[in-house]
Amino acid sequence: MGCPDSCYSPPVPIVAAPPETTTPRHAALVRVTHWLTFLSFVALLVSGLEIVVSHPRFYWGETGNDRTTPFFTIPIPASRDMVPTGYRAVLPDENGWSRYLHFQTAWVLVLTGAVYGLFGVWTGHFRRRLLPERGDWSWRAAWRVMARYMRRAPPEPGDVESYNVLQRGAYLLVIFVLFPLIIWTGLALSPAFDSAVPAAVNLLGGRQSARTLHFFVSGLLVLFVVVHVAMVAAGGFRDRMRGMITGRRAAYTGREEQDAG
């Protein structure tokens, strides 16, 4: 356990591996949509950063260009030589394929999300596995879980087979706030979509605000992925990956089974 004797260590229940016939750790649909989302996310991130390189300046409001004072600037050279970046270097222009890839992958992400969302509502997946249980939805409960993580203590027995309140909160935030926001702010950058739904961009404070928000929200999603992967690694990388790829469960052995991912 790597824990001094004085440290609180709960009794570790010995649970045998569930028989093969029980339900998988993650439903097949969750596993498939998880990995499709992962692949989409990587493609969108790479292509999105590539697009940013053509104009690494961000503005607030409706308009902004080379002659406008930026809200902030990413300190890198640009792939277009007119952009005032402070660098003389001009990076290779890769916008063409980046844009094609970005928009095609956005479709994959949106359609995957729609399937997952319907599944989640239809089967009660969101209600059972993601909405915090009664009494868990408090700062106190969240702090208790956080304290356990910081002590690197094994999970409470009840948390082995389900997500704790912090995990639930994080997943709910990503699924119901960050993903809808990244899709909304992205769609708001489409001049044709805005012609049909002007509120999409007007509510965000204008085209340049939408672009800046799109960038910020993608940053928050990256932050989530970093923490998510770190927690998966902490909880037992091989086991977590097996759970999300094949759906198979592992025997509960205490620390390894800490439900982190």
Added chain:
Amino acid sequence: MSRMTRRGLITGGVAAAAAVSGLAVAARLARRYGLVPPDSRGIYGPGETLTYAAQRLLTRHSLAREFPRSMISQTPFANETAPPSEAFVRLQQGGFADWRLTVDGTVAHPASFSLSDLKSLPVRSQITEVACEEGWSYIAEWTGVPLAEVLHVVGTLPQTRYIVYYSIDSNWWESIDMADALHPQTILTMGMNDGELPVGFGGPLRMRVPRQLGYKSVKYVTRITATDSLKHFGKGLGSASPEGGYAWYAGI
């Protein structure tokens, strides 16, 4: 791991067959109703087709946002253009009096317009935003003749599906479908912010397509060709943009 059962295999097989035939039917319908862009081949074809089809169904008649006069950018940005050709410089020295816009292709009366011919047609002013694919933008008031008016004068034949338009710089040519060509905000622009359209911004004549990104708004337009098919224009991808790696449809 779940075992593969006979029932699962049959259900999966039926579902896969249904999905494949459903896609085939959808593709056929999309082609029939003009929902497939000319650059739909290649690995990014599915995404482009989905975007174009969805937006044609959603935005056929919608108007690009127009802004109050107070939002006109104090610092519009002209972007860089290729150095002007000799022909352009000659026309510029003559005050563009000899600038001609020729209109040909699938039209009843091919014609050539001077700038003053164009100005005698009904004129429209609109305050819209130019959004570049790089990310920057500005708002200006644009004044010009709706492309629909010019097409009305020359009489497009019923088989016309696309309008191809060329810059005097022969490397820059674009095309749009009839939904955008006949759209009231698609204008052959000659004025900007109460003055003549400056050369940097595409003067004397620029096609403004405000529902698409800036690269569809070709500067220095000298020729318009109506056509029923884009197969024989350039590499057959619709315009110069896909030949340079950029999407033909830029409504995103």
